[in-house]
Amino acid sequence: MVPIRSRPHFDLAMTSTISNPLALIAELTHRCPLHCVYCSNPLELQSRSTELSTESWSRVFQEAASLGVLQADFTGGEPLARIDIVDLVRAARSAGLYVNLITSGLPLDESKLAALVAAGLDHIQLSFQGAREELSNEISGTKSHTQKLRVLEWVKQHRVALTLNFVIHHRNIDQLEEMVALAETSSATRIEFANVQYYGWAFANRETLLPTREQLARSIGVIKREQQRLEGRIRVEYVVPDYYAKYPKPCMGGWGRKLMLIAPSGDALPCHAAHVIPGLAFENVKDHGLREIWERSAAFQKFRGEDWMQEPCKTCDRREQDFGGCRCQASLLAGDAAATDPVCSLAPLRPKVDAILAAVNLAPASVAPGIAGPYIAEAPPANEPPTRPSWLYRPNPA
């Protein structure tokens, strides 16, 4: 599972008043062999017994394609935990969608990979927790790194696009060069370095995950250098943590404008984190067609357009660029989903974000092992490595 991120805009003009969605995020299951401390799944995970059937998903893919959706992002949890994953890939591809699989690679073997590619899989996004085994295993709460390296070798045998997704945070942001080197040994044509964004499990662990300002500045320099060096060979993309940004991200390309997420149970959401907004009710694809949900569901209407905006968004020149930022972040930090995203420098509640950043940037070296600085004087507690924080790990649903 990758963290929530703002997505690249598709370069396509819209014609109707409500533009059609371009991507369908299919959260096939919340089951996952990893327990990542920044997982973007909700704190209340949906159990296997509530998951949509193969037939329901196939119908959703057909409806999505006729609604104008171009791409299906298979994610989770771990989408490979679905035993019907090959059938689902085939169903989405034959509906006319571009099929993207976002995976940890853990439940994969060579024959499963061959079957997925034969079924029409276009693109694999293999998640990495870092370039070093020990830290990767710590972050994912399981022994996972070695298997990912095996998957890189298997993928070389197939004509399928490969992106390596590195989730970036305080503990690994100083290792970007090692991650690029790892990607260069693979067949990847794209690397996505996405800083953790603070929802779900990541929100609970944010004080340990946020990089310092110095770390971030250095990382931006590294990325620029690597982008130049690798141009034409590997596309390198970087998503910075929006807590450090001057303006908010245009989250999901604007509420109900480009993306639709279907949760394992069939609930249709405008974004991954929309459960955190109190009072939003979600329609289920078992009860309604996708077009009806997209055009009429109260949840999708709620923050579409500009009518819901408050000052300073309401009269801001940037309101058509960033749409007031992220509604879920406004809900989490401001306690009001219609407030200006508090990461915006113009937001009344920006001081709240600044206070969080101040705490991170003044923290002693004990929680900043990656950067140069004096070592802590006191001895670490017994039985624990000196820099290991007390993570809140994501469990596996029933």
Added chain:
Amino acid sequence: MTARELSSRPRLAPGCRLSENNQQRILQMPERALRLNGPSLEIVQRCDGKHTVQQIVSELQQIYSKAQAQKVEEDILGYLALLQKERALDFEV
């Protein structure tokens, strides 16, 4: 190998393919989609690992015979370079 070498044969990279949506031809790529029309479609349709860059240039110069030949070549090389930057092409010798 780049588009600058007229003898190379561009081919869409893995995970990059032409598709159609609402009567519109689209080049789909990992996390990107480009709407194609006219010359851009003519170019991408010839990125099949068989046409050399030189052949693509010659064929488009015939199709767009009213345009200045030199300009057509420059535009094609520029477009191929852009697609390469997007990592949508492999160039075969």
